[in-house]
Amino acid sequence: MRIAVVVPMWNQHALTARCLRSLATLVEQPEWVIVVDNGSVPEGRPEVLEARPGTEVLRMPRNLGFAAGCNAGIDWALERGAEAVLLLNNDTVVDAHLVGELRRGLAGDPRVAAVGGKTLTDESPARIHTAYSVLTFNAPLVRVEGWLEPRLDRFGEECDVDSVSGGAILLRREALEDVGRFDEEYFAYHEDVDWCTRARQRGWRIRYVPAAVVLHRMHASTGGGYAPAIVYLTARNAVRFVRKHGSIAQKLRFGVYTAGSLLRDLPYRWRLGQLAVFRWRLRGLVDGLLGRRPRLVELGLQ
Numbered sequence: 001m002r003i004a005v006v007v008p009m010w011n012q013h014a015l016t017a018r019c020l021r022s023l024a025t026l027v028e029q030p031e032w033v034i035v036v037d038n039g040s041v042p043e044g045r046p047e048v049l050e051a052r053p054g055t056e057v058l059r060m061p062r063n064l065g066f067a068a069g070c071n072a073g074i075d076w077a078l079e080r081g082a083e084a085v086l087l088l089n090n091d092t093v094v095d096a097h098l099v100g101e102l103r104r105g106l107a108g109d110p111r112v113a114a115v116g117g118k119t120l121t122d123e124s125p126a127r128i129h130t131a132y133s134v135l136t137f138n139a140p141l142v143r144v145e146g147w148l149e150p151r152l153d154r155f156g157e158e159c160d161v162d163s164v165s166g167g168a169i170l171l172r173r174e175a176l177e178d179v180g181r182f183d184e185e186y187f188a189y190h191e192d193v194d195w196c197t198r199a200r201q202r203g204w205r206i207r208y209v210p211a212a213v214v215l216h217r218m219h220a221s222t223g224g225g226y227a228p229a230i231v232y233l234t235a236r237n238a239v240r241f242v243r244k245h246g247s248i249a250q251k252l253r254f255g256v257y258t259a260g261s262l263l264r265d266l267p268y269r270w271r272l273g274q275l276a277v278f279r280w281r282l283r284g285l286v287d288g289l290l291g292r293r294p295r296l297v298e299l300g301l302q
Contacts, residue, residue: 001103003170004032004082006073009048009090010063011040015217016090017051024052028100030086034058034076036069063302065187070166074181078173085176089167093122093215101212102170105158113175113204114196116164117212118146118155129216131155132208133193135162137250139261141238142193161208162200166192168214175204187294187301189230190237197245229299231277232284239288258285 005023009016016035023033033055037044039062048057058072070087077085084106086099098117105115119129131146132155142163146155166182169192179199182191196206242254262282269278287294296302 001107002081002083003028003030003086003099003103004034004073004077004080004084005030005086005088005099006034006036006070006077007088007090008036008038008066008069008073009040009044010038010069011044012090013040013044013047016044017047019088019090019092019094020048020052020055022093025096026094026099027096028103030099031082032056032077032080034073035090036060036073038063038065038069063296065184065301066166067182067186067188067191068184070191071181071184074171074176078176083173084170085173086170087166087168088214089216091122091217092119092168094168095213095215098168098212098214099170101209105207105209105212106170106172108207109205110174111203111205112207113172113179113199114164115170115207115209115212116161117168117208117214118210119165119168119214119216120152121148122215122217125150126152126215128152128155130165130167131210132159132161133163133165135193135197137242137246137254137257139254139257141190141241141254155208156210158207158209160205162206163193163196164206164208166195167216168212175199178202179204185293186237186240187233187296189233190241194241194244197241228276228280229301232280232287232299233294235281235284236288236294237284239285240291243288243291 035048036058038060045057074085102115120126121129128146128149133142133144136143183194269275
């Protein structure tokens with residue numbers, strides 16, 4: 001199976017170089033490695049090429065977002081005959097058997113559209129960062145299974161799931177041709193949930209393979225757990241997802257849970273002196289409801 005690895009980056013030169021150096025440890029090497037440079041300043045090409053000679057660098061005119069960056073890399077790879085594309089966050093470090101385990105999961109059934117593995121936190125001692133996601137339509141759109149679980153042996157069974165993380169996901173060529181690319185209107189966050197949902201709607205399977213492992217430096221590429229971009233985009237994109245995919249009952253469920261969550265969140269943020277966090281969340285919900293484009297300039301993303 002001819003596999004291409006696509007690594008989107010925006011400004012995080014050292015993290016990207018670290019990720020690329022880790023690819024040299026893979027037992028099964030990919031056919032291509034593509035870095036999509038989303039308008040980094042300065043340009044990331046020299047450091048990227050030094051970290052892994054032979055890497056293809058696609059330079060975007062500005063930060064087009066994770067979804068668009070992935071799509072650019074996917075298009076490049078498929079045009080050259082890739083049979084599967086591994087999307088990889090630039091703030092990850094791969095286990096030596098990652099590609100082999102993901103490929104095995106994809107090869108098990110031609111109706112498996114995508115395979116994701118177990119993501120661990122890049123710290124000592126490590127914890128599980130993400131296993132897979134369950135779509136709930138609660139205030140958080142999904143329940144992330146394994147979130148910060150200290151027992152690394154948990155979530156150790158292979159299974160079909162609602163969605164796996166776009167930070168390390170192997171996508172089958174035929175599924176990409178059938179389902180399409182990531183929805184670029186998300187910019188970043190929940191585009192992976194959207195793609196997996198669209199694939200399942202078309203009869204494809206999404207598979208979790210825990211033997212495929214990556215280490216992830218949490219929120220390193222967006223500045224921390226309460227960075228405005230994360231709070232705003234996750235809120236906006238959750239609403240976008242519900243508007244796009246939810247039934248009437250699911251939309252009502254999401255609305256009720258979100259209203260209750262806001263009532264609890266406001267006094268909590270007040271006590272912590274984090275009203276700015278609450279305001280960005282509220283802006284995201286409103287913009288998602290009204291179908292507005294994301295506030296990229298205000299968030300410092302463009």
